[in-house]
Amino acid sequence: MGPLTEELIRRLLELKERRRAVILAHNYQLKEVQDVADYVGDSLALAQKAATTAAEVIVLCGVYFMAETAAILNPDKKVLLPERSAGCPLADTIDADGLREAKRRHPGVPVVCYVNSSAAVKAESDICCTSSNAEKVVRSLPAARVLFVPDYNLGHYISRGLDKELILWPGSCTTHARVKPEDVHKAREAHPDALVLVHPECSPEVVELADFVGSTSAILKFARETSAKTLIIGTEMGILYRLKRENPSKQFYLLSPGLICPNMKYTRLESIVHSLETMSFQVKVAEDIRLRAKEALERMLALS
Numbered sequence: 001m002g003p004l005t006e007e008l009i010r011r012l013l014e015l016k017e018r019r020r021a022v023i024l025a026h027n028y029q030l031k032e033v034q035d036v037a038d039y040v041g042d043s044l045a046l047a048q049k050a051a052t053t054a055a056e057v058i059v060l061c062g063v064y065f066m067a068e069t070a071a072i073l074n075p076d077k078k079v080l081l082p083e084r085s086a087g088c089p090l091a092d093t094i095d096a097d098g099l100r101e102a103k104r105r106h107p108g109v110p111v112v113c114y115v116n117s118s119a120a121v122k123a124e125s126d127i128c129c130t131s132s133n134a135e136k137v138v139r140s141l142p143a144a145r146v147l148f149v150p151d152y153n154l155g156h157y158i159s160r161g162l163d164k165e166l167i168l169w170p171g172s173c174t175t176h177a178r179v180k181p182e183d184v185h186k187a188r189e190a191h192p193d194a195l196v197l198v199h200p201e202c203s204p205e206v207v208e209l210a211d212f213v214g215s216t217s218a219i220l221k222f223a224r225e226t227s228a229k230t231l232i233i234g235t236e237m238g239i240l241y242r243l244k245r246e247n248p249s250k251q252f253y254l255l256s257p258g259l260i261c262p263n264m265k266y267t268r269l270e271s272i273v274h275s276l277e278t279m280s281f282q283v284k285v286a287e288d289i290r291l292r293a294k295e296a297l298e299r300m301l302a303l304s
């Protein structure tokens, strides 16, 4: 670590203390951001931390919907997203009007909404889910049909073992959608003894070829527990940092060079320092939307 980075970290820690802030970082963040975070996890874990933190300021190193989730659960705290433009193309595939229209087409059908969505979409939903608990959430509903938004691939993946019909929204994550079946074939050829672990946001054709399918926390757990020594990872590359650190005797390879989410890479140490210095960008959710979105999130948290 060079002297400039050391100085940035010193400044960051000083500001964090002065502002009584907690730094939460998603598993896909840059390694230097993960290193300064108080907690690193998936969006479920970050939502749980956000719901229980005693800090006065939450710095959410991730993308917009994650900061919104923290703001929904913490109306009395300041929630900062260090990079204002860190969005989520998947969340952008649906808005509240679009969901209301889908609900009109399927009256009485409960809505499960993946947390990768705006507060306004959560407010129109019955319950939220993440990739860690989507199947459990859908199973918990006493309904034969469920409207699942916005990730088609995640919905398709969990629908396989269900005795319910899922009506799927045609949204997808641009990063995971870049992975192709040929990537799996090539990776297996290059590493014949390796296991292939993919995220359920990948296409059904890719999921079909994998040895294990799970959220980032499920992939981390599988990697710790498996006796396999070589693992090919089919989710955003930021996860490799934790995987390598937690499993120094194992080899990890990225399934496709396309597995980089630009939005997850906007946040740097400089962004966090600037954010804490200027108390920006503060994420706020209108109270009527917040209250309804909170119900959907809390129903999920009660199951987790």
Ligand code: CIZ
Pocket: 026, 027, 041, 042, 043, 044, 116, 130, 131, 132, 199, 214, 215, 216, 217
């Ligand atoms: O749920 C999340 O945090 C995302 C976006 C991926 C994962 O599986 O952790």
